[in-house]
Amino acid sequence: MTEHERLAECFEEHRSRLRAVAHRMLGSAGEADDAVQEAWLRLHRSDVTGVRNLGGWLTTVVGRVCLDMLRSRTARREEPLGLRPPETAGDQADGPEHEALLADSLGVALLVVLDTLAPAERLALVLHDMFAVPYREIAPIVGRTPSATKMLASRARRRIQAAEGVRDTGSGRGQDIVGAFLAASRDGDFEALLVLLHPGAVLRSDRTAAQLGAAEASGAAGIARRLSGRARGARPALLDGGAGAAWSVGGELRAVFSFTIADGRITAIDVIADPWRLARIDVEFLPAA
Incomplete structure (x- = not known):
């Protein structure tokens, strides 16, 4: 097996989760596919021989791509964020990543409120609350300390909770x-x-x-x-x-x-x-x- 084939095989193992992360971030299946494709291109151009956690590396890349897309976006058509992309709706993937995707704990208010968040808030909330990425891994993507990243997610979470009528959960x-x-x-x-x-x-x-x-x-x-x-x-x-x-x-x-x-x-x-x-x-x- 060539190095290119090995990387392609590894990438396919993570594709479903990467697309799910991108779709939650961007709200568009088409843009999610673009972000995942860009992650593949960056993987192909990078030396990852020393990377121990390729899934985490790819999640970081997709997060940065999505963050750039959100910051540069001026106008787009939204798709419901609560729905999985049609391409993955029939996925039978197992494991905690898949369960994290299915556990849509933020509820219906996410459909409206998520799009009002600043890009960094949105990324911190989605990666941590939906895909259980630690704050220390999100921090380099948004250019903040882990503590500041946690504050970003907390601020975004409070806005989501306020929209859902959820109160007193941490008081x-x-x-x-x-x-x-x-x-x-x-x-x-x-x-x-x-x-x-x-x-x-x-x-x-x-x-x-x-x-x-x-x-x-x-x-x-x-x-x-x-x-x-x-x-x-x-x-x-x-x-x-x-x-x-x-x-x-x-x-x-x-x-x-x-x-x-x-x-x-x-x-x-x-x-x-x-x-x-x-x-x-x-x-x-x-x-x-």
Whole structure:
């Protein structure tokens, strides 16, 4: 196999994720394909013999290409950002990257608000929140420190959350709600769980969490039945600054529980146990209530 063929094979392994990143950044399948093609050209022209993580290198390249395209854009036609490009809609790719794409945790407000963000804010938010790229890897793309990059994403996230009506997820009030939920779950207090849950709340689990027994559920009653008496090992925690909970065994993080809270009630709980995704979440354990 020639070097060109080896690079082409490696690139194809990452093409689906690269196109997904570009499409979320640009909102256009056609422009996403252009960005991915430019990444291939840069790969072909570069010496990557010393690159240990080719996927990360390609994500960085695509991020920079998209950032340049956003900054130079004057007029374009938008496509819905919540939809995958038709070319990848039937993809059967496995792995955490694919699950990160499917977990559209930012919701419908993304369709409108994302396009109002500054290019650097948009890139920081998309790469970190949708594709779990660490801030330290995003920082060189936007020309900021990791701390400043985290602030970019936080500012963008607040605008998204404001548009969705999500409030108190990282505040003391949000932590109080999560603490009360954990206590009610540990005590098997079904009625208290119902009070804390929005009637249309959803419980979602990634593939690894599902294999560990964290089945999905919908509706306040369904979630209350599923989680009543089940949170004995979970501890309150901040997840990327937002109110949540985490479960560890012997000091090893096994799963996190991300809470979405609106108007004082829990609207969604996402259980994440995939090691690849856990490694990219900032977890700060809080004292038990």
